[in-house]
Amino acid sequence: MTKEYGVNISYNKAWCAREIAYALTRGTPKGSYVVLHAYGETLKMESPSTRFEIELENDVHxxxxxxxxxxxxxxxSSCQPMIIVDGSHLKGKYKGTMLVGVSMDGKNQVYPLAYAIVDNKTDRAWKWFMSNLKCAIGEPPNLVFVFDRAVSIGNTIHAVFPIAFHGLCTYHLENNIFSNFMDNLIVGMFKDAARAFCMSEFQAH
Incomplete structure (x- = not known):
């Protein structure tokens, strides 16, 4: 502001002005929560197969x-029968956690499937997410879930998708191997084995 307009303002005033500008152009988070129900119904009207669910606490919050x-x-249905699930903590005013389920398309690119906003990565939140996911996609044959070593996710998949296969993310296994052995050679051997496309190649590694 000083350089371009010759006006001296404090950092706090600049930040407040930015927040007001954001609210005018994009709306406020509070306002977005208010119209969630209407947003969900609009999505269902445009695409009836959309799965949009909201749970309230005490029928209010x-x-x-x-x-x-x-x-x-x-x-x-055209993707690989695989769903990678994980969660990430949100840093905005209202906090919470985003749970995500993605797949891989025919070109091996990330395919967005479903997401949820919950309070935390608890057993109850994961079960709610997985139950809605099952209502959306059913239980396709040969379905595989890939996740980190979170116990909550494993327990929930076992309960909601009992015939699905559970696989651990190689990135997390790789980190665990390195932290235990501190040897890049062993990590390299593991990566080669994990990326093998046939049994003979896997056994060789």
Whole structure:
């Protein structure tokens, strides 16, 4: 501001002005929560196969939201029968955690399938997410879930998708191997074995 307009303002005033500008152009988080129900119903009207669920606490306060768009659900049948799930903590004003389920398409690219906003990565939140995911996609044959070593995810998959195969993310296994052995040679051997496409190659590594 000083350089371009010759006006001296404090950092706090600049930050407040930025927040006001964001609110005017994009709306506020509070306002977005208010229109969630209307947003979900609009999505269902445009694409009836969309799965959009909201759970409230005491029938008043926002608790969970789940969304899987109809076209994404339909397109999943053309993807590999694999879902990678994970969660990430949100850093905004209202905090919470985003749970995500993605797949891989025919070109081996990330395919968005479903996501949820919950309070934390608890057993209850994961079960709610997985139950809605099952309502959206059913239980396809030969379905594989890939996740980190979180016990909550493993227990929930076993309960909600009992016939699905559970696989651990090689990135997390790789980190565990390195932390235990501190040997890049062993890590390299593991990576070669994990990326083998046939049994003979895997056994050789």
């Amino acid at each position: 926002f608790k969970y939201i789940f969304m899987a768009l109809g076209p994404c659900i339909k397109g999943f």
